[in-house]
Amino acid sequence: MFNHLLSLLIWLPIVGAVPVLLAGSSRPNTARWISLLMAILTFAVSLFLIPQYNATTGGMQLAESHLWIDALNVHYSLAVDGISVALILLTTFVGILVIIGAWEVIQDKPHQYMAAMLVLEGLMIGVFCATDALLFYVFFEAMLIPMFILIGIWGGPRRVYATLKFFIYTFLGSIFMLIGLIYLYLKAGTFDLHTLAMLPLTMTEQSWLFFAFLIAFAVKVPMVPVHTWLPDAHVEAPTGGSVVLAAVMLKIGGYGFLRFSLPIVPDASAHFAWLIILLSLIAVVYIGYVALVQEDMKKLVAYSSVAHMGFVTLGIFIAFMLARELGNTDAARLGMQGAMVQMISHGFVSGAMFSCIGVLYDRLHTRQIKDYGGVVNVMPWFGVFYVFFAMANCGLPGTSGFVGEFMVILASFSANPWIALFAAFTLIIGAAYTLWLVKRVLWGEVTNPHVAEMKDINARETLVLGGFAAMVLIVGIWPEPLIHLMDSSVTQLVQVLAIHKV
Amino acid sequence: MPTFNDILIMVPEFFLVAAACVLLLADAFMKPSERVYLHWMSIAVLAVTIYLVVFKQTGGTVTAFNGMFIRDGVASILKVFALLTTILVFIYARPYLQDRKLFVGEFYTLTIFAVIGVMLLVSAGNLIMIYLGLELLTLSSYALVALNRDSSLSSEAAIKYFVLGALSSGMLLYGMSMVYGATGTLSLAQLHTAIPSSTMPHLLVFGLIFMIIGIAFKLGAAPFHMWIPDVYQGAPTPVTTFIGSASKLAAFGMAYRLLETGMGDLAQHWQLMLAALAVLSLAIGNLVAIVQTNIKRLLAYSTISHMGYLLLGLVNATPEGYSAAMFYAISYALMSTAAFGVILALSRAGFESEEIDDFKGLNQRSPWMAFLMMLALFSLAGVPPMFGFFAKLLVLQAAIHAGMMWLAIVGAVFAIIGLYYYLRVVKVMYFDKPVEGAQVRLQPDFTLRVALSLNALVLLALGLWWGPLLGWCKQAFVG
8 A cells, every 4th residue: 555655645536526526416415425535545645645745854755656658657646745735734634624515505406516526626636746848747747627617506606717827827828737747748758747847948948948937836826826716716716625625725826836946947037036025025915915905805816815825925035045145055945944934824824714704704704804893792713713823814923824934934035135024014014905804894893683693613614623723723833843844855955956957 | 463462451441432322222212210220230330340450450651553542550540430420420410410300321321422432531542542531532522511401501511512522623623634744653662753743843832732732621721711611610510520530530641642642742831731721720610619609510620721731740750740639639539528528418309509609508407418418518629638738738749849939839829719619618517507498318328428528538537548549650651
């Protein structure tokens, strides 16, 4: 089993989707239970990664490789490093919570919803495991299909617009990456990522490839100015779709930078690091302000996601400045670490925020902030969770949100205090929009009569929110295991990005 | 003198000709109620022919009748897939034809004669053979398009097809005569050796241009695509399916024979012409498809754009490029049979299910059919892990390898534009509510359902495991 652990993780949920579909709409509960079972099973299998993966040696481990297409020398090759392990665990954990979260909420064709979720989960795990560029691309693109369906069938009123925009935007980004990959393949004769990383490339080639990768991953992260699909997709997606989108799918953009831009085109990445840093700061500051004026709760959290993901790209690319120009590899490591912790933390926090909004939406069927007010009076337990996640969202020490942001700001300070200053703005702006959201939704008098009739969260919802809360707290108070898990991989990445190819 | 060995080489073709004649006779003596036997006999005949093509062949390239007929890997692969898609067409066609009182022997014999045309065309070793194969295929197709005599739309389509087809055949012949004048030979092999030493290079290129017009017409590449939308929409859907699958394989075979086997030495000239055709096809096909409301017409414009991608492979002009183009032709044939198969499955007497609106809410009424259509559409759009994605990958790679990065980027950009209209159909099926009184058939014929399911699932299966097929395609052009 351990020889094929990664394959098992990818295919278990995908194959598991078949009995869920077969259960059909006539037996919704069977479908629900099978999918929950599959999600729990996948999570259980993914836990084996922790003992199986040797965090002290780092590098790509648990490798599997089979010839897939011999005529093209394409391999079905999988392997993980610490960063992938962390992201896979995030994926499988969130996978359970979204299925529980959708339990009674999705009444229309629940079997198709659950099956799409399971397929999506398997494909996302595949993205985090693939070490062959073509295999990565296949998983990366195939993911769009279940998400397209999820938003399109179970989404809000403008779901068709949002889901088409989501699909076409992402497809647009990635097809240029495909051209870049074909170019690399013709040069190297393989799609193997390790070989591609060793491939000598001139600065011109690197620059073109860098932008090909940038478009693909910037859309996914999303970075300013290609973030506009995200608010639409989030607002229209069903709660589970939003959770997966924010918690895992956005991370794939950041992960792509690590796997493609850094090792394959390090010189171009260093050369254009200023651009990414600038765009990240714009995301942090400007998008923070944009979030402030939103009247739709989901849109607010969506914009706050863009701002938080700005920290991820900032942390990754500030490392170039530190390692190459200043020779400060310790700070570079810190920045990169911070970016990774921020990815995981944002996964939990944004997933939790969207789940909270889902809870409110299920009761009142509106996401407008003005329709709420005084919710804590009728839903005290919900209020506890909501305030907690809001605090994590603005980066309160003791929650996971603090750790990553703090590390990135610290690293930025070593590079340039001005960058750190702008990045630190988030502590104010983030607090402003989050707390103002809490104030308008939770506190005050109950003005809307419908709010007065709202019931507090039930056991199922408590389970979902409690699951998220536990993880936010654990990563916030004791981030050491997480950092240890990723440390050796981050160290290697920092070494790689300091190597000049030209 | 033809020897017995020549006949042995052509056994599949001879068998199919003989079988077609037997079927024609049998039809004359059959009562209408017994015609279903004719249906199964036709399928059996095609299956036996596949067996003959695959198993009664020795490897390598052999020629018969003084080089008129070439049997090689390329021809065999194209024949197998042409026969296979024709079997699918027959299976999908039966309920449709029965509902419309078109269930007649002519459909079967004409289609089989068209298939014989395909087989001769892809095996042609001589300009005359190319013309003969082409005419056998197209003349049968004209008649098939007009099969539904009472429909003015069908008749109109047949006339358009015939007039434009005759014109393009004339162009092709004109080009051939010029090439003959410049080289003094009709044999493709001798043409290949005679071209470098020809004293009339301008005449050759001039002839080449006319030949390319003929090829472009047959492929349906812009700007010679005008007949495609009308014929696709006007012809009975089973005939459209045939024209969209087996006939495209033949067009690829013809292009390969003329351009590589014959005019390979002029590659530097025809590469650029094909690149121009490719760009135009991609642009016109994808942009015009966006505004279509009839799904047959939408698929017609999608064909035009797909032929643009196929040309991307041919532009490469090396075995790698040809194998990519052949892979593309095969993938397109399988995808279009699946897509048209769903249209056929959903149609019923007096209802064609050919408007996009007819597919509204299909997922709620028949989730399986919607799923199959979705597989076909995502494959056509080139979204991984579907078969169509890998076909696109190969042709893009071929174009980049030929040093035409710009062409690959054009191809990529139009893939994004093309995605939109495929997604629009998926949207209609999955996200829209079914309209009241929609008439789509929800329980199609059993054999149709099985064949269609296999057809569409193969698109997914080949997407996951397309190595062997690519290996065969590559081998065909190397050995």
